[in-house]
Amino acid sequence: MNVTINGVAHELPSGATVAEAVKTLTETRNGVAVAVNGEVVSRGAWDSTALADADAVEVLTAVQGG
Template sequence: MGEILITANGEEHSLPEGAAIADLLERLGLSPKGIAVAVDGVVSPRGEWDQPLRPGAAVEILTAVPGG
């Protein structure tokens, strides 16, 4: 398997081909609790976080911050 390049919150990351949002979050050390993810400007439902990311995908990861 090869590698793919994606952009997450403006930073390039190299992931194994077939990697999904869940894999990216794990690599970044982020817990999925309190997180929303958009891929190429479209919010990705948590149930789809196991779908492979495409090369060049632009991922935005947002975390909830308590206390407004």
């Protein structure tokens, strides 16, 4: 299935979850927030939230600096 992650098309297996989408960008789970089609998905739901074809996923990571 095709999903858009941070504005870039990605091919993921059918039934892929939010957690799998996050792993395409980063292995870390700390300081990461995810929204699917504009709706925030809590970290506890990443493994159980299945994606559908044409979903738009936004993965945001916290950045520290001064």
